[in-house]
Amino acid sequence: MAVETHVLDDDCEALSGWGRTAPALARVRRPRGHAEAVEAVLGCGPRGAVARGLGRAYGDAAQNAGGTVLDMTGLDRILALDTTAGLVVCEAGVSLHRLMEALLPLGWFVPVTPGTRYVTVGGAIAADIHGRNHHGSGSFGRHVTALELLTADGGIRTVLPGTPLFDATTGGLGLTGVILSAALRLLPVETSLMRVETERVPDLDTLMARLTADDHAHRYSAARIDLLARGAATGRSVLTRGDHAPYDALPRHHRARRAPLAFRPVRLPAPPPHVPGGLLGRASVGLFNELWYRTAPRAATGRLQSLPAFFHPLDGVPHWNRIHGREGFLQYRFVVPYGQEETLRRIVRRIADRGCPSFPAVLKRFGAADPGWLSFPLPGWTLALDLPTGLPGLGRFLDALDEEVAGAGGRVHLAEDSRVRPETLAAMYPRLDEFRALRATLDPRSVLTSDLARRLRL
Amino acid sequence: MKDAFGAPQSLLVLGGTSEIGLATARRLIARRTRTVWLAGRPSPALTAAADSLRALGADVRTVPFDALDTASHEERLGKIFTEGDIDMVLLAFGVLGDQARDESDPVAAVRVAQTNYTGAVSAGLVCAGALQAQGHGSLVVLSSVAGERARRADFIYGSSKAGLDAFAQGLGDALHGTGVHVMVVRPGFVRSRMTAGLAEAPLATTPEAVAAAIELGLRRRSETVWVPGALRMVMAAVRHVPRPLFRRLPV
Ligand SMILES: Cc1cc2nc3c(=O)[nH]c(=O)nc-3n(C[C@H](O)[C@H](O)[C@H](O)COP(=O)(O)OP(=O)(O)OC[C@H]3O[C@@H](n4cnc5c(N)ncnc54)[C@H](O)[C@@H]3O)c2cc1C
Numbered sequence: 001m002a003v004e005t006h007v008l009d010d011d012c013e014a015l016s017g018w019g020r021t022a023p024a025l026a027r028v029r030r031p032r033g034h035a036e037a038v039e040a041v042l043g044c045g046p047r048g049a050v051a052r053g054l055g056r057a058y059g060d061a062a063q064n065a066g067g068t069v070l071d072m073t074g075l076d077r078i079l080a081l082d083t084t085a086g087l088v089v090c091e092a093g094v095s096l097h098r099l100m101e102a103l104l105p106l107g108w109f110v111p112v113t114p115g116t117r118y119v120t121v122g123g124a125i126a127a128d129i130h131g132r133n134h135h136g137s138g139s140f141g142r143h144v145t146a147l148e149l150l151t152a153d154g155g156i157r158t159v160l161p162g163t164p165l166f167d168a169t170t171g172g173l174g175l176t177g178v179i180l181s182a183a184l185r186l187l188p189v190e191t192s193l194m195r196v197e198t199e200r201v202p203d204l205d206t207l208m209a210r211l212t213a214d215d216h217a218h219r220y221s222a223a224r225i226d227l228l229a230r231g232a233a234t235g236r237s238v239l240t241r242g243d244h245a246p247y248d249a250l251p252r253h254h255r256a257r258r259a260p261l262a263f264r265p266v267r268l269p270a271p272p273p274h275v276p277g278g279l280l281g282r283a284s285v286g287l288f289n290e291l292w293y294r295t296a297p298r299a300a301t302g303r304l305q306s307l308p309a310f311f312h313p314l315d316g317v318p319h320w321n322r323i324h325g326r327e328g329f330l331q332y333r334f335v336v337p338y339g340q341e342e343t344l345r346r347i348v349r350r351i352a353d354r355g356c357p358s359f360p361a362v363l364k365r366f367g368a369a370d371p372g373w374l375s376f377p378l379p380g381w382t383l384a385l386d387l388p389t390g391l392p393g394l395g396r397f398l399d400a401l402d403e404e405v406a407g408a409g410g411r412v413h414l415a416e417d418s419r420v421r422p423e424t425l426a427a428m429y430p431r432l433d434e435f436r437a438l439r440a441t442l443d444p445r446s447v448l449t450s451d452l453a454r455r456l457r458l
Numbered sequence: 459m460k461d462a463f464g465a466p467q468s469l470l471v472l473g474g475t476s477e478i479g480l481a482t483a484r485r486l487i488a489r490r491t492r493t494v495w496l497a498g499r500p501s502p503a504l505t506a507a508a509d510s511l512r513a514l515g516a517d518v519r520t521v522p523f524d525a526l527d528t529a530s531h532e533e534r535l536g537k538i539f540t541e542g543d544i545d546m547v548l549l550a551f552g553v554l555g556d557q558a559r560d561e562s563d564p565v566a567a568v569r570v571a572q573t574n575y576t577g578a579v580s581a582g583l584v585c586a587g588a589l590q591a592q593g594h595g596s597l598v599v600l601s602s603v604a605g606e607r608a609r610r611a612d613f614i615y616g617s618s619k620a621g622l623d624a625f626a627q628g629l630g631d632a633l634h635g636t637g638v639h640v641m642v643v644r645p646g647f648v649r650s651r652m653t654a655g656l657a658e659a660p661l662a663t664t665p666e667a668v669a670a671a672i673e674l675g676l677r678r679r680s681e682t683v684w685v686p687g688a689l690r691m692v693m694a695a696v697r698h699v700p701r702p703l704f705r706r707l708p709v
């Protein structure tokens with residue numbers, strides 16, 4: 001075996017997830033149609049293939065060391081739109097951003113959006129993503145009425161909700177096949193503005209009580225917690241709820257009265273490609289969090305906000321993942337079931353005591369569990385925080401949190417994971433064996449595989 | 459696969475009885491390592507090393523490997539990679555030799571050079587090729603400060619490490635952008651079997667400290683690691699000491 005002086009050929013690329021950790025080399029194929037996708041899967045070689053969307057998964061879900069990665073962003077056509085029924089059929093590489101651009105002017109919105117709109121429909125299904133409306137609307141997969149799946153044998157199947165293959169595919173991280181297209185049910189909206197209620201909450205218990213009391217009154221709800229605040233202020237947070245503003249709610253002379261469905265996100269310049277690590281230490285993040293809490297309105301109702309400002313404030317800064325420097329960062333997103341509030345409190349206290357420099361973390365109440373076998377949501381509390389991997393002892397600390405989470409019957413979100421132990425995983429996902437069994441029959445040679453699948457022995 | 463902190467799940471140690479190698483294996487087993495291959499010359503010590511790691515819960519296998527038998531490397535080491543991905547290779551074999559004796563015994567001196575340099579070139583290339591084929595992994599090479607500037611007291615060993623160090627740096631550049639990471643580790647005086655009975659040098663350290671530095675280097679994807687870290691500055695100065703003065707330094 002000779003060492004090549006450079007990468008094997010022009011198609012080879014070192015890929016990593018949004019957290020920029022654990023890069024691996026893969027041959028990247030960019031199919032423009034079904035035939036090319038089939039060819040890429042059938043001709044992928046011994047290390048297999050996996051699909052990749054916009055690479056927003058934090059860890060190694062969309063990479064495949066030494067094998068093939070299908071960059072799906074070339075399959076980016078909206079194929080059909082039924083504006084009366086609110087149904088769209090599109091290719092898997094279409095981003096939610098693109099869908100918003102195309103559909104909002106017609107009065108339709110995506111059924112579920114994560115904290116960034118730069119994800120593809122394929123990625124949204126494969127990670128069965130959730131949004132701030134999970135308590136009422138469930139995960140993304142619930143709004144998919146059909147999908148086309150290219151399986152390891154090169155066949156293309158139409159997969160319908162309620163079938164095992166559908167439930168293995170939503171949340172299946174690309175390991176059942178390559179999603180080529182999907183039909184989605186949309187949400188009707190009268191304007192592209194949100195009517196928002198914000199309130200400051202002094203501590204975690206008050207926050208949980210507030211969320212439990214009237215989450216159902218709003219379509220979207222989530223809070224941000226300052227995890228650097230300690231003592232009596234532990235868990236101080238800002239609770240934000242919102243609903244799509246109806247046309248009649250717009251004030252008489254509001255600009256939006258003339259163009260209620262306009263969608264014009266602002267984008268700022270990106271940070272430079274090489275930011276030194278460790279800039280965001282405890283002091284600077286602590287200061288940020290302090291200002292953020294103090295400047296949030298004590299209580300405000302009926303404020304109007306644009307969709308991007310409400311859902312995707314970070315999307316305004318392209319490549320913001322560079323700010324943690326070359327060592328990269330990770331997202332710790334877990335859920336613990338209702339009744340396990342004590343575990344949540346303990347974890348929040350442990351993070352606060354440790355003084356991890358984390359920007360305000362997101363706390364949300366989930367609704368009913370989703371049917372996907374590896375879907376993340378279950379009825380309970382979910383908390384998500386970003387942390388630079390350079391924090392001393394972070395790996396061990398998070399392992400200890402995993403034990404608490406798994407012990408309480410909770411789990412971590414696989415699409416955001418880059419570090420959980422394979423042994424812990426089985427406790428978190430009770431349907432893992434079914435998933436493995438289905439894969440073993442559908443794809444006995446494990447043609448569809450990824451670094452995450454290898455790491456976690458999925 | 460490595461996790462976000464660079465901790466490997468599978469590890470191949472070339473020089474399976476090396477104290478530094480075993481300290482590193484122990485440390486990584488405590489994190490994520492489950493599969494360990496110990497490659498070395500068959501001996502009771504090698505078996506005992508494997509047992510000691512098994513006791514920590516790892517799945518350990520030994521493979522016969524002699525650095526001097528370069529003709530066998532491709533086959534012996536290649537086979538390991540066919541059994542599954544290796545996330546990290548630790549090139550830990552080496553001999554110190556006996557400078558005073560080796561100066562008058564060229565055959566013995568050549569053995570030091572062949573073990574530390576030629577053997578490493580061969581094993582290093584075989585492993586680099588296999589890592590490249592799998593598209594990921596780290597090759598961690600135990601060089602030494604002795605290679606940074608050859609000293610009167612151990613220039614046979616020092617020159618072999620200088621060659622190894624240059625080789626590993628070049629290999630790292632060759633593999634840049636391939637997903638494979640090469641890390642050169644330059645420890646100072648480490649209290650191990652290799653240095654038993656020798657007078658301690660300043661800034662002496664332990665195999666455990668080298669292991670900790672390796673774990674940190676993996677997370678940072680460092681290209682060069684000094685142990686202890688202070689040696690980086692010390693050696694930057696030592697490198698520029700004029701020869702007439704350096705000759706007389708008691709180092
Ligand atoms: C700022 C930010 C906020 C986020 N907020 C949320 C949130 O609120 N809720 C949430 O659930 N997630 C959230 N995420 C995670 C993100 O939504 C998911 O990781 C999503 O899968 C990313 O989509 P992508 O197109 O970038 O896919 P990638 O990251 O490229 O891939 C993700 C997974 O989907 C698979 N995949 C992609 N395309 C296909 C396809 N066509 N066929 C089959 N498999 C495919 C990949 O193999 C991989 O396993 C957030 C991420 C970021 C960066």
Ligand SMILES: NC(=O)c1ccc[n+]([C@@H]2O[C@H](COP(=O)([O-])OP(=O)(O)OC[C@H]3O[C@@H](n4cnc5c(N)ncnc54)[C@H](OP(=O)(O)O)[C@@H]3O)[C@@H](O)[C@H]2O)c1
Nearest residue numbers: 473475476477478499524525551552600602647648650652
């Ligand atoms: N100790 C220090 O002060 C120090 C400082 C800087 C760098 N280093 C380097 O760090 C590495 C490990 O050192 P250590 O302190 O752990 O020493 P060690 O315990 O003596 O380990 C040396 C290893 O090399 C192996 N080896 C020697 N010749 C071999 C051959 N021909 N084929 C296969 N294996 C062979 C030995 O195996 P056997 O059991 O078969 O002999 C042993 O496993 C070495 O490369 C050394 O040069 C050490």
